[in-house]
Amino acid sequence: MRVDGSAYRTVWADRGSGAVRIIDQRHLPFSFEIETLRDVASVAAAIRDMHVRGAGCIGATAGYGMWLAACESGGSQEALHRLADSLVATRPTATNLAWAVGRQLTRLAGAPADDWCRVALAEAEAIADEDVEWCRRIGEHGLRLLRSVADSKPPGEPLNILTHCNAGWLAFVDHGSATAPIYAAHRAGIPIHVWVDETRPRNQGARLTAWELAGEGVPHTVVADNAGGHLMQRGMVDLVITGTDRTTYTGDVANKIGTYLKALAAHDNAIPFYVALPSSTFDWQTADGIADIPIEERSGDELGFVEGLTDGGMVAEVAINNPGSPTANPAFDVTPARLVAGLITERGICPASEAGIAGLFPESGKSESH
Amino acid sequence: MRVDGSAYRTVWADRGSGAVRIIDQRHLPFSFEIETLRDVASVAAAIRDMHVRGAGCIGATAGYGMWLAACESGGSQEALHRLADSLVATRPTATNLAWAVGRQLTRLAGAPADDWCRVALAEAEAIADEDVEWCRRIGEHGLRLLRSVADSKPPGEPLNILTHCNAGWLAFVDHGSATAPIYAAHRAGIPIHVWVDETRPRNQGARLTAWELAGEGVPHTVVADNAGGHLMQRGMVDLVITGTDRTTYTGDVANKIGTYLKALAAHDNAIPFYVALPSSTFDWQTADGIADIPIEERSGDELGFVEGLTDGGMVAEVAINNPGSPTANPAFDVTPARLVAGLITERGICPASEAGIAGLFPESGKSESH
Numbered sequence: 001m002r003v004d005g006s007a008y009r010t011v012w013a014d015r016g017s018g019a020v021r022i023i024d025q026r027h028l029p030f031s032f033e034i035e036t037l038r039d040v041a042s043v044a045a046a047i048r049d050m051h052v053r054g055a056g057c058i059g060a061t062a063g064y065g066m067w068l069a070a071c072e073s074g075g076s077q078e079a080l081h082r083l084a085d086s087l088v089a090t091r092p093t094a095t096n097l098a099w100a101v102g103r104q105l106t107r108l109a110g111a112p113a114d115d116w117c118r119v120a121l122a123e124a125e126a127i128a129d130e131d132v133e134w135c136r137r138i139g140e141h142g143l144r145l146l147r148s149v150a151d152s153k154p155p156g157e158p159l160n161i162l163t164h165c166n167a168g169w170l171a172f173v174d175h176g177s178a179t180a181p182i183y184a185a186h187r188a189g190i191p192i193h194v195w196v197d198e199t200r201p202r203n204q205g206a207r208l209t210a211w212e213l214a215g216e217g218v219p220h221t222v223v224a225d226n227a228g229g230h231l232m233q234r235g236m237v238d239l240v241i242t243g244t245d246r247t248t249y250t251g252d253v254a255n256k257i258g259t260y261l262k263a264l265a266a267h268d269n270a271i272p273f274y275v276a277l278p279s280s281t282f283d284w285q286t287a288d289g290i291a292d293i294p295i296e297e298r299s300g301d302e303l304g305f306v307e308g309l310t311d312g313g314m315v316a317e318v319a320i321n322n323p324g325s326p327t328a329n330p331a332f333d334v335t336p337a338r339l340v341a342g343l344i345t346e347r348g349i350c351p352a353s354e355a356g357i358a359g360l361f362p363e364s365g366k367s368e369s370h
Numbered sequence: 371m372r373v374d375g376s377a378y379r380t381v382w383a384d385r386g387s388g389a390v391r392i393i394d395q396r397h398l399p400f401s402f403e404i405e406t407l408r409d410v411a412s413v414a415a416a417i418r419d420m421h422v423r424g425a426g427c428i429g430a431t432a433g434y435g436m437w438l439a440a441c442e443s444g445g446s447q448e449a450l451h452r453l454a455d456s457l458v459a460t461r462p463t464a465t466n467l468a469w470a471v472g473r474q475l476t477r478l479a480g481a482p483a484d485d486w487c488r489v490a491l492a493e494a495e496a497i498a499d500e501d502v503e504w505c506r507r508i509g510e511h512g513l514r515l516l517r518s519v520a521d522s523k524p525p526g527e528p529l530n531i532l533t534h535c536n537a538g539w540l541a542f543v544d545h546g547s548a549t550a551p552i553y554a555a556h557r558a559g560i561p562i563h564v565w566v567d568e569t570r571p572r573n574q575g576a577r578l579t580a581w582e583l584a585g586e587g588v589p590h591t592v593v594a595d596n597a598g599g600h601l602m603q604r605g606m607v608d609l610v611i612t613g614t615d616r617t618t619y620t621g622d623v624a625n626k627i628g629t630y631l632k633a634l635a636a637h638d639n640a641i642p643f644y645v646a647l648p649s650s651t652f653d654w655q656t657a658d659g660i661a662d663i664p665i666e667e668r669s670g671d672e673l674g675f676v677e678g679l680t681d682g683g684m685v686a687e688v689a690i691n692n693p694g695s696p697t698a699n700p701a702f703d704v705t706p707a708r709l710v711a712g713l714i715t716e717r718g719i720c721p722a723s724e725a726g727i728a729g730l731f732p733e734s735g736k737s738e739s740h
Contacts, residue, residue: 029692068723192634196695198673200570200594202611203690206673210692222697224570224673226594226628230703233630233660258596260603264634290603303568303576308688318678318688320573322399322580325566333600 001169001183003032003215009173010057011064011128014162018071020064024051025170029211030315040069040083047097048090054171055245055281056131059096062087063127066104070120075113081105083117093296096280100127128173134278135175137346142181142276143188144242145342145349149238149272150190158219159185160238162195162228165256166204167243167276172342177276181344183207186218194220197232199256201303201329209225221304240266240273242342245359247275247282249366251337251352252289257330263339272341275352279345282357285366300327371539371553373402373585379543380427381498383491385436388441390434393422399581400685408431408441410453417467418460425615425651429466433497436474439461440490445483445697451475457514463666466650479724486525501696504648505545507716511549512646513609515712515719519608519642520560528589529555530608532565532598535626536574537613537646538582547613547646551714556588564590565601569626571673571699595628596705596717598608610636611714617645617652619736621707621722622659627700633709638719645722649715652727654734659704670697 003023011022014036020043024035035051037043043065046052051349052061091097104123111119131217152158167178175183185192194213199205206222213220222233222321231237240262246254253259253275266273286292304321321327340352350356358366373393381392384406391412394405405421405626407413416422422431454471461467476491481489481546500519520529537548545553555562564583569575576592583590593601601607610632615626623645634645657661665696674691691697710722720726728736 195698198570198691200568200596206691206695208692210695214692214695220695222670222673222691222695224627224699225594226570226626226631226703227698227700229634230627230665230700233703237550256596257594257600260599261596261631261635264599264638265631268634295600300592303592306678306688306690308676308690309693310686310688316680316686316688318676318680318686320676320678321568321592322578322584323574323679325576325580325584325590325592328565328597329594330597330600333596333603 001174001212001216003180009128009132010052010170011061011173013064013067013124015121020061020068022046022052022061023170025053026051026206027108029207030242030309033361040065040086042073043068044086044090044104045277049245054092054166055075055096056135056172056278057170058094059100060090060128060131060173062097062100063104063124066101067117067120067124070104070108070116073116074251075116080108085302092125103127115347131173131278132175135177135180138177138276138278138344139175139184141348142344143184145274145344146181146192146239147188147190150185153238156191158191158193160195160236162231162237162240162262163209164197164205164242164259164262165199166208166212168209170212171243176239177278179209180276181241182218183216186216194218194221194239195228196220197225197228197258198222199258203306203349204256214337228262232265232269232271237271240271242275244275244277244281245332246293247343248285248286248289248293249282249357249364250289250345250354251340251357252293252297253335253340253352254289254293257333259335260335263335267339268340273339274342274344279347279361282361283366284366284369290336293334295333296331298329298331300329302328303329371544371582377497379502380422380540381431381434381543383494390431390438392416392422392431393540395423395578396421398540399460399577400679410435410442410456410644412459414456415512417457424536425466426539426542426648427504428464429470430498430501432467432470432544433494434473436471436488437490437494440474440478440486443486445486470617473497489709501543501648502545503529504559504716505547505550506543506646508547508646508714509545509550509554511718512714513554513686515644515714516551516555516562517560520555523608526561527595528563530560530563530565530606532567532601532607532610532632533579534567534575534612534629534632535569535579538579540578540582541613548611549579550646551611552588562588563570564588565598565607566590566592566732567595567598567628567632568592569628570595573676579708598606598632600626601636602639602641607641610641612645614645614647614651615702617647617664617713618656618659618663619652619654619734620657620659620724621710621713621727622663623705623722624659624663624702626707627703630703633705637709643709644712645710646714649717649731652731652734654736660706663704665703666701668699668701670699673697673699706707
C-alpha cells in the first residue's frame with residue numbers, strides 16, 4: 001500500500017544486491033525506515049526483535065530468510081537445516097513462521113543444490129504473492145458487504161467502520177485482513193470513515209492502523225478503547241471489522257485483548273461485527289475457544305511504559321503507572337461465535353459457525369463429523 | 371485515608387494560619403504534594419486547574435474557599451458575592467461547586483457580618499464532614515454486600531473486584547464512593563483483590579486508584595481497559611463496582627467512558643455490576659440517560675499525549691499517536707439500568723430502577739407520578 005504516495009510491501013527481495021528488505025516497523029509511526037537484511041542472522045534478529053510482526057508478514061519474511069539460507073548453505077543440507085532452525089526458533093508460537101520455513105525445506109529437498117538459491121527465491125516470492133492474493137480477495141468479498149451497508153445509508157453519509165488493533169497491511173505483505181475491505185471500498189469511491197481503537201497496551205491502532213490509513217488517505221479518527229460502546233450507542237458505527245490470531249472451526253475468535261468488549265457492544269446495539277481472516281488462521285483442532293485457546297500473558301511493562309515523541313521530537317519512553325503497583329497483561333481474548341455476524345475469508349463470507357465454515361472449506365472435513 | 375501511613379483528607383482547614391490545604395492531585399502518583407491556599411484567588415485557581423477533582427472534593431474545596439471569601443470580604447455583601455462568583459466560574463458544569471457556594475451564601479445571609487469568618491468555617495467543615503459521612507455509610511452498606519459475596523467463595527480465595535476510573539477518596543473528601551466498600555471490607559479483614567482499569571485516556575485508574583489502594587495496603591493489579599472482559603470470562607472477577615457522575619431517577623448511569631463496556635461484559639458473564647454514589651449524584655429530572663444526558667467531548671490531546679516518568683525520574687509528556695491523525699475523546703458513556711445490579715447509596719442498596727430508587731428516596735416524589 002501507499003507510504004508518502006509510493007507503493008510498498010512489508011517485505012521484498014532486492015534481487016540486485018541479493019538482500020531482503022523490510023519496513024522496520026519498530027520505528028512507526030514516528031519514522032519510516034527500510035532495513036536491508038543481508039544474511040540469515042539478520043533476518044532472524046529482525047523477526048525475533050519484532051522489526052516485523054503479524055502472521056502473514058512474519059511468514060513471508062521467513063520465506064525470504066530461507067532464500068538467504070539456501071544461498072548461504074553452500075549446498076549442504078546440514079547447513080540449510082541449521083539456518084532453518086535458527087529462523088524457526090525466533091518466535092516459537094508463530095504458526096506461519098514454521099509453516100513458511102517447512103514449505104521451503106520441502107521445495108528445496110526436491111531441487112538440485114546448485115539451483116537452491118534460485119528455487120528458494122521463487123518460492124519466497126510465491127509465499128509472499130499468495131499472502132497478497134488472499135488479502136486482496138478478502139478485500140473483494142468485504143467490498144461487496146461494505147457496499148451493501150453503504151447503500152442502505154442516506155446519500156452523502158460516510159460508512160462508519162470501527163476496527164481494533166492492527167490487522168492491516170503491516171501485519172501481512174499487503175492489503176491486510178480487516179483493512180482489505182476498507183482499502184477496497186475507499187478505492188471504489190465509497191465514502192468511508194474508520195474509528196481506530198488505540199488498542200492498549202501496545203497502541204497498534206493509534207500507531208500502526210492510523211499510520212496505514214493516513215498513507216492511503218482514508219478518513220479516520222483515533223479513539224480510546226473505552227469509547228467504542230458509546231459511539232455504537234449513539235449510532236456512530238455501522239459495522240465493526242477486526243482481524244484474528246486464531247479462529248476455531250466453530251467460529252470462536254481469538255484476537256487482541258478488548259475485541260470481545262467491542263463484540264458485546266456491537267451485539268447490544270444490533271451492529272454487525274465481522275472478522276476478516278485468511279483461512280490459514282483457522283484452527284481445525286479446537287472446538288471451544290473460550291475453554292481451550294491458551295491466552296498469552298505478556299510483560300506488564302507493556303502497560304507500564306509508553307513510547308512517544310518528546311517536545312524536542314526525540315523518541316522516549318516514560319513510566320506511566322503508580323510506581324510499585326502490580327500489572328497484568330493478557331494479550332488476547334476470545335469472542336464467542338454467537339457475537340460474530342460473519343467471517344470474511346479469501347473464499348467469501350460465511351457465518352461464524354461450524355456449518356458455515358465447513359460450507360466454505362469442505363476439505364476441512366469438519367462438517368462430516370456431525 | 372492513609373498516605374505513607376498517615377491519615378489524610380483531600381482538603382482541610384489549617385485553622386492556625388487561616389489557610390486551606392489540599393492534596394495537589396496533579397502530581398500524583400509521581401509525587402505527593404500538599405498545597406497551601408491563602409486566598410480565594412488561589413482556591414479558584416486550584417479548582418480551575420484541577421489541583422483537585424471529583425464532585426465531592428470540588429464541593430468541599432469550594433466550601434472552604436467560601437470561608438476565605440467570608441474572611442476577605444470585610445463584611446461587604448457585594449464583595450462576598452463577587453468572590454463567590456469567582457469560585458463558581460472556575461468549573462461551570464460542576465454541580466457540587468455551585469451547590470456548596472450557594473449553601474454558604476444562604477448561611478452567611480442570616481449571620482452578622484462580623485461573625486462571617488467563624489460561621490463560614492463551621493459551614494465548610496459541615497459540608498466536608500457530610501461528604502465524609504455519606505461515603506462512610508456507602509462503605510458500610512457495601513461492606514455487607516461484599517461480605518455476602520466473599521462468604522460464597524471457597525475459604526482463602528480473595529474476593530476479586532474490578533473498578534473503572536477513580537471513584538476513590540481522592541474524588542471526595544475521604545473514603546470515596548466505589549472504593550468505600552473496598553476499604554471497609556479490607557479493614558474488616560475480608561481478603562480482597564482489586565482489578566484496576568487503567569482508564570484511558572486520563573489514566574485515573576493506573577495513576578490515582580492504584581496509588582490510593584497502595585496507600586491503604588489493598589492488594590490490586592492494574593490492567594488495560596481492554597482486559598476486563600477476558601478476566602470476567604475466565605472467572606477472575608466476582609463483582610464490579612464503579613462510581614458515577616450522574617444517575618437518572620430511572621437508574622441509567624453516566625460514568626467515565628468505558629463503563630458501559632464493563633457492564634456489558636459483567637452481564638454476559640452473570641457477574642453483578644454495582645454503582646456506588648451519594649444521593650446528591652441523582653438527576654431527578656432525567657428519565658432516559660442514553661437519549662438525554664449530554665456527553666462532554668474533551669480535547670483529543672488527552673488521548674494523544676501521556677505524562678510519565680523518564681529514565682532519569684523526571685516527569686515528562688510524550689506524543690504517542692500517529693502524527694496528524696485526528697482524535698475524538700468523549701469523556702463519559704451511559705450504562706442502561708438493565709445492566710446494573712444495584713446502586714449503593716448512603717441509605718442502603720437499591721435496584722437501579724425508578725421504583726427501587728424512589729423506595730429509598732421517597733422525598734424525591736418520583737414514585738408518585740406512576
